Amino acid sequence: MMLKKNDAISFRSKRNKKLIHTTKIASFYLILLIVILMIVLPFAWMLSTSFKGVEAIRTIPIRWIPENPTFDNYKKIFNMSSYNFWRAGFNSFYLAVTCTIVSVLSATMAAFVFSKIEFRGREKLFMVYLATMMIPTTVIMIPNYTILNHLHLLDTFTGLILMSLNNTFGVFLMRQAMMGVSNAYLEAALMDGATLRQIFIKIMLPMTKPTLFTLILMNFMGSWNSYLQPLLVLSSNDKQTLQLVLATLNGQLKGKENITMAGAVISILPIVVVYVIVQKYIDQGLEIGGIKG
Amino acid sequence: MYFPNKKQKLISICIFLFPSMLGLIVFCLFPMVASAIYSFLEYDVLLPLSQVKFVGLDNYRRLFGEGELITTLWHNVKYLIMYIPIIMITSLAMGVLLNQDFKGRRLVQIIFYTPVITSWVAAAVVWRWILSGKFGFINQAFAVIGINAPAWLSDPAWAMVGIVMVAVWKDTGYYALFFLAALKGINSTYYEAANMDGAKWHHKLFKITLPLISPTIFLLFVYNVIAGFQVFDSVQIMTGGGPAASTTVMMERVYKYGFKMYQMGYAAAWSWVLFAIILVATVIQFILQKRWVNYDA
Numbered sequence: 352m353m354l355k356k357n358d359a360i361s362f363r364s365k366r367n368k369k370l371i372h373t374t375k376i377a378s379f380y381l382i383l384l385i386v387i388l389m390i391v392l393p394f395a396w397m398l399s400t401s402f403k404g405v406e407a408i409r410t411i412p413i414r415w416i417p418e419n420p421t422f423d424n425y426k427k428i429f430n431m432s433s434y435n436f437w438r439a440g441f442n443s444f445y446l447a448v449t450c451t452i453v454s455v456l457s458a459t460m461a462a463f464v465f466s467k468i469e470f471r472g473r474e475k476l477f478m479v480y481l482a483t484m485m486i487p488t489t490v491i492m493i494p495n496y497t498i499l500n501h502l503h504l505l506d507t508f509t510g511l512i513l514m515s516l517n518n519t520f521g522v523f524l525m526r527q528a529m530m531g532v533s534n535a536y537l538e539a540a541l542m543d544g545a546t547l548r549q550i551f552i553k554i555m556l557p558m559t560k561p562t563l564f565t566l567i568l569m570n571f572m573g574s575w576n577s578y579l580q581p582l583l584v585l586s587s588n589d590k591q592t593l594q595l596v597l598a599t600l601n602g603q604l605k606g607k608e609n610i611t612m613a614g615a616v617i618s619i620l621p622i623v624v625v626y627v628i629v630q631k632y633i634d635q636g637l638e639i640g641g642i643k644g
Numbered sequence: 645m646y647f648p649n650k651k652q653k654l655i656s657i658c659i660f661l662f663p664s665m666l667g668l669i670v671f672c673l674f675p676m677v678a679s680a681i682y683s684f685l686e687y688d689v690l691l692p693l694s695q696v697k698f699v700g701l702d703n704y705r706r707l708f709g710e711g712e713l714i715t716t717l718w719h720n721v722k723y724l725i726m727y728i729p730i731i732m733i734t735s736l737a738m739g740v741l742l743n744q745d746f747k748g749r750r751l752v753q754i755i756f757y758t759p760v761i762t763s764w765v766a767a768a769v770v771w772r773w774i775l776s777g778k779f780g781f782i783n784q785a786f787a788v789i790g791i792n793a794p795a796w797l798s799d800p801a802w803a804m805v806g807i808v809m810v811a812v813w814k815d816t817g818y819y820a821l822f823f824l825a826a827l828k829g830i831n832s833t834y835y836e837a838a839n840m841d842g843a844k845w846h847h848k849l850f851k852i853t854l855p856l857i858s859p860t861i862f863l864l865f866v867y868n869v870i871a872g873f874q875v876f877d878s879v880q881i882m883t884g885g886g887p888a889a890s891t892t893v894m895m896e897r898v899y900k901y902g903f904k905m906y907q908m909g910y911a912a913a914w915s916w917v918l919f920a921i922i923l924v925a926t927v928i929q930f931i932l933q934k935r936w937v938n939y940d941a
Contacts, residue, residue: 383741383752390755393813396781397770409779412788453663461664464657468647483672487922489874489895489915493682493902494675497689516667541648547656576763578877583903594765598881601769608773615766626761630754 394619401425401612408609424613433603434588434596440617443593446508446581447574450515454570458521459563463551465522466529467537477526484519488579496583506586514580521566528562529555564632568625575622593618682912689906703913713917716892719804723893724872726808731868732861734816739823756817764814764877771810772797772882800890803883807891811878819864826860827853855938862937866929873922894918 395415400408402420429436465477495514496505504510532555540550556563581592591599597614604611647653683704686697707713742753759767774780777795786793796806834852843851854861876895879885885892885900894914902911 379741379744379746383746386738386741387752387755389813390759390817392781393770393774394758396774400773411779411784413779413781413784457663457667460660464660468653468657468660470653470657479673480668483668486672486676487870487874487915487919489898490679490919491672491675493898493908493912493915494678495671496903497678497682497908498670498675500689514667514671516663517671518664519668519672522664547652547660551660572761576761576765578763578765578881579899594763597769598765601765601772601881608776611769612773615769619762619766622761622763623758626758627754 397612397615397619400609401616403609405607405609424610425617427610428600428613428617434591434599436593436596436614436617438589439591439593439596442508442590443575443618444621446511446592447571449508449512450574451567451570453512454515454518454521455563455567457516458518458566459525459556459559460551461522462525462529463547463555465526467532467534467555468547480519480522484523492579492583499584505584506590507584508590510584511580514584515570515574518570521570524562524566525559528559532558561632564629568629568632572622572625679912679915682909683916685909685912687908689908699909703910704917706910707913707917712892712897715889716894716897717921719891720873720875720893722804723808723875724869726805727811727872728865728868730808730812731815731819732864734812735819735864736823736857738816738820739827742820742824743827756820758817759814760818762814765881767810767814768878768881771806771813775806775809797883798887800888803887803891807875807878807882810882811875822860822864823857826857830856858937859939862929862933866926869925869929870922873918873925894921 399415399417401424402422403417404419404421404423407414407417407419461480465473465480499505499510499514502510504513536554536558537550540554545553576594578594578598581595582598585591585595597611597618600611600614684698684700686699686702688695738756742749742756746752774782775796777783777798780796782796783793794802796802830853834856835848838848838852874895875893876899879891879893879896880899883891885896895918898911898914898918901907901914
C-alpha cells in the first residue's frame with residue numbers, strides 16, 4: 352500500500368517535471384522567434400516596399416506581400432538621370448578591391464618585420480603603432496582632407512587608396528599570426544639562399560592564411576560599407592560610390608521610398624552573399640577583433 | 645631570427661616597412677600634429693594659404709562661449725544614456741540565446757549577424773522609412789494595438805530615441821558574439837555547484853554569470869563610450885542633426901564646420917575638445933573598473 356502511494360507521487364512529480372521542461376523549451380523557441388522576427392522584419396519590409404508602386408506603399412493597413420509586384424523601381428534606379436547606379440556599383444567594387452589589396456599588403460609587410468626581423472628600437476616603433484589606434488578619426492579627418500587637397504588628390508580614387516596604406520589594426524593582427532610561424536622554416540630557407548621577399552611570399556603568407564583571409568574580408572566589407580571617408584574625398588558625380596548615391600537619394604526621393612528601398616536592396620545584396628559564403632571565416636575574425644559594417 | 649647578410653637585412657627592413665610607415669606618418673601622425681595647430685588658426689580651405697591667420701585661443705573661446713557645445717554634448721550623452729544600457733542587455737540576452745544548443749543554431753547566428761554587415765547607409769535609409777510617421781510599419785503596428793506613436797525622426801522629442809533604436813537593431817548581433825565568447829569561457833562547475841545548493845536563476849545570473857563576464861562588459865562599455873561620442877553615419881543620414889537641431893552631435897558639428905562651412909580651424913578645435921572628453925571618460929572608466937571588474941576567473 353505504502354509503496355503504491357510513493358509510486359503515484361513520483362509519477363506525478365515526473366510528469367510535472369516533464370511539463371516544466373516542455374514549457375521551458377517552448378518559451379525558449381518563442382523568445383528566439385520574436386528576436387528573429389525583430390531582426391528580419393526590417394529587411395522584409397525593405398524587400399516588400401521595393402516591389403511596390405508609389406500608391407501601394409501608402410496603404411493602411413500594410414500589405415507585406417505586394418498586390419501587384421513590379422520591377423519598375425529596379426529599372427528606375429538603374430536609369431536615373433542624376434546618377435549612374437551601375438557606375439556607382441562599379442566604383443564601390445573597384446575601391447573595395449584596390450583599398451583591400453593596398454591595405455592588406457602594407458599591413459602584412461610591416462607585420463613581417465615586427466614579428467621576424469629584429470632591429471634596435473623595433474618594439475618602441477610598434478608601441479607607436481599601437482598608440483595610434485587610440486587616435487579618434489574625428490581628430491585626423493580634417494588634416495587628411497587638407498593633405499589630399501595639397502597633393503591634388505581630392506576627388507580621386509588614388510587619394511582614398513593611399514589613405515588605406517594606414518592599417519594599424521591589420522599590422523597588429525598579422526603580427527600576432529606571424530609570430531606563430533616557427534623561425535626554423537625561415538632560417539632553413541635563408542640557408543638555401545632565399546631572399547626575404549621570397550620568404551615573405553612563399554612562407555609567411557601561406558602559413559598565416561586563415562588570419563590573412565579574415566583581414567582581407569574585414570577590409571573588403573569595411574571599404575564597401577564606408578561612408579564618411581568617400582563622402583569627404585569624392586565629389587564629382589561619376590566618382591560616387593553606392594553608399595554615397597544611396598545616402599543622396601534618401602534625401603532627394605522623399606515620398607518615393609519604393610525606389611530608395613530598391614537601391615538599398617542592391618547595396619546590401621552583394622555583401623550578404625559574400626557573408627553567407629565565407630561565414631566561417633567571419634566567426635574566426637570575431638574571435639580576433641571583429642568585422643563591422 | 646638570425647640573418648647572415650646584414651646589408652640585405654637593413655634594405656629589407658626599409659622596403660617592408662615603407663608602405664605602412666608612409667601611411668602612418670602622412671595620414672595619422674602628421675595629421676594629429678596638424679589638427680592641433682589648425683585649432684589655433686583661422687583657416688578657410690577654399691582660400692589660398694596666404695590667407696591663413698593665427699588667432700591664438702579664439703577658436704576655443706568661441707567654442708566655449710557659445711551654448712552650442714553644451715547642447716551638442718548633451719545630445720551625445722543622451723544617446724549614450726539610452727544606447728549603452730539597452731545594448732548591454734540585448735546583446736547579453738542574444739549571447740545567452742546563442743549559447744544554447746538547438747537545431748539550426750548556425751543559421752540563427754547568421755541571421756543575427758546580418759544587420760551588422762549591412763552598411764550604416766542602407767540601415768539608416770531603410771529605418772527612416774520604417775519609422776516614418778503614418779505609413780511606416782512600426783507606427784502601423786502601434787496603431788493596431790491602439791497606441792498613437794510619435795513621428796520619431798521628425799519629432800524633436802523622439803528623434804534621438806529613433807536613432808538609438810536603429811543602432812540597437814544594428815549592433816546587437818556584433819556585441820552578442822563577444823558575450824557568447826565570454827559565456828563559453830565560464831566553467832560549468834560553478835553552475836553545477838549552484839544547482840546543488842538550490843540557487844535560483846537570478847542568483848546564478850548576479851552571483852556567477854555577471855561577475856565572471858565583467859571583463860567583457862567593461863571592454864564593451866569602454867568601447868561603446870568612445871564610439872558613442874563619435875556617432876556620425878546614423879545621425880547624418882537619418883536626421884542630419886535635425887529636427888530643430890535636436891540631434892546635433894559632436895562629430896556632426898566637426899563635419900558641418902569643417903566640410904560645409906570650411907572653417908577648418910574651428911572644426912579642429914571641436915575635434916580636440918571631443919578627443920579630450922573621450923580621453924577623460926576612458927581614464928575615469930579605467931579608474932572605476934577596480935571596483936567592479938573581476939579578473940580572477
